[in-house]
Amino acid sequence: MPEEILNWMLGRLSSTGRIISALWPMLLLAGYFVIGLLVYVIRWKVVGPYRDEEIESRGSTVLAGMWFRQWFAWMIRPILRFVSWTGIPANAITTLSLLLAIGAGVSVAAGRFSLGGWLYIFAGICDFLDGRIARTTGTATPTGSALDSILDRYSDSAILVGLAWYYRDSWVLFATLLALVGSLLVPYVRAKGESLGIPVTIGVMQRVERIAYLGITVALSPILEALLVPNDPHPPHRLAMAGIVMLAFSTQLTALQRFFYLLGELGGKPFRMRASLGRNGIGRNAVASVIATGIDFASVVLMVQHAGLVPWLATALGCLLGGAVNFVINRIWTFGSDAQIGPQIWRYAFVSLTSMALNAGGVAVLLLLPALDYRLSWWLVRIAVFFAWNYPLHRDYVFIPAEPESPVSV
Known part of the structure; x- marks a missing residue:
């Protein structure tokens, strides 16, 4: 038995051992939460849904609805009561959460994904408890709140640094x-909004979801690897990779959602992007x-194949034609601008030239990464320049409405 424990601690596990080490914490948690789910459903039918004010204040997301959040808060209540009964200070639970998260980061850096994933999940449970313990025991202080946030x-960084390694x-x-x-x-934008008196709770990925999805995918990834590549000493951990990619996309999306929402609430017109096909x-x-891009491409093909022009000249003429089409459509249909056309042409030319420089420079920089395909680089840069440069300047610099004439005094 001591030798088996030592092998587990050092990661000397067979394929079956890796599967078992990843599954047994899940089976324990699943048993607790499944039984609790049945009890909660009965309670919900008889008494009504459980309501947690803190959960309601944070709102829900697409990835974790309010019903799920309230059920989880209700399931944690027995643990909350037990920890409160022991008299353990809330700040100690906060620091324990950090220690578990650091352990998770070290574990995944060493390739022990199952151990790291479950440590991260338990760290998240501790983080869920600490604030509630402080409020339940009447020991909540601004110092404790600051300690928890920092x-x-x-904790969030620890496991991701380990995965990066x-x-x-x-x-x-x-x-x-x-x-x-x-x-x-994501939490920074929310904190900034709160400091300005604007609650910012929107987004597809809040902290509860980040911990749950990343922790579970990391913890269970050794099962898939033991089945696919049982003898690989450094497996890719495909399930963890999927969790990381999902986290990268959803956190960036949530941060941008909150960013634009906050600036819009503060009166930042340039940051209010209407996603519809309405005016502006x-x-x-x-x-x-x-x-415009389609016309540009089609005209280049026609000029090269049927008019016999050299490709570079056809490309230049195609750019001019596409630019002219883009200008006319935006002036008439997109923005409905009635300002003088002369200044708009010069401003449009400036935006187009700088956009070309940004696109070319961006692709050149991304191609410094040898593993990145040039086509993917082209799309990444094109999308970034469109959102950050082209559209805002078209709306607020090029196709601005005409200034109203000053009334003539008599």
């Missing part, structure tokens, strides 16, 4: 860094760009 950022020679490193930045930006909407601007 250590949460360290494990995937340091893989493209997954880039996704992990995106997830790390997004995980830090980004949808119309995108349609105009697609039509």
Whole structure:
């Protein structure tokens, strides 16, 4: 038995051992929560749904609805009562959460994904408890709140830093860094909004979801690897990779959602992007760009294949034609601008030239990464320049409405 424990601690496990080590914590938690779910459904039918004010104040997301959040809060109540009964201070639970998260980061960096994933989940449960323990026992203080918020950022970073180390020679490193930045930006934008008196709780991925989805995919990934590549000493952990990519996308999306929402609430007109096909909407601007690009490409093909022009000259003429089409569609249909056309042409030319420079420079920079395909680089840069440069300047610099004439005094 001592030898088996030592082998488990050192990661010397067979394929079956890796599967068992990943499954047994899940079976324990599943048993607890499944039985609790049955009891909760009966309670919900007889008494009504459980309501947690803190959960309601944070709102729900697509990935975790309010019913699920309330059920989870109700399931944690027995643990909350027990910890409160022991008299353990809330700050101690906060620091325990950090220690578990650091252990999770070290574990995944060493390739022990099952151990790291479950440690991260238990760290999340501790984080869920600490604030409630403080309020239940009447020991909540501003110091404890600040400690909790700051250590949460360290906890979020710990496991992602560990994953970044494990995937340091893989493209997954880039996704992990995106997830790390997004995980830090999401709470930062919310905190900034609260400091300005604006609650910012929207988004598809809040902290509960981040812990649950990343922790579960990391914890269970050794099962898949033991079945697919049982003898690989450094398996790719495909399930964990999927969790990292999902986290990278969803946290960045949530951060941007909160960012634009906050700036819009503060009166930042340039950041209110209408996704519809209505007037001034980004949808119309995108349609105009697609039509212009299609005409540009088709004209180049026609001029090269049927008019006999050299490709570089046909490309230049195609750009001019596509630019003219884009200008006309945006002026008439997208923005409905009635200002003088002369200044708009010069401004449009400036935006187009700078956009060309940004696109070319962006692709050149991304291609410094040898593993990145040039086509993917083209799309990434094109989308970024469109959202960050082309559309805002088209709306607020090029196709601005005409200034109203001053009334003539008599």
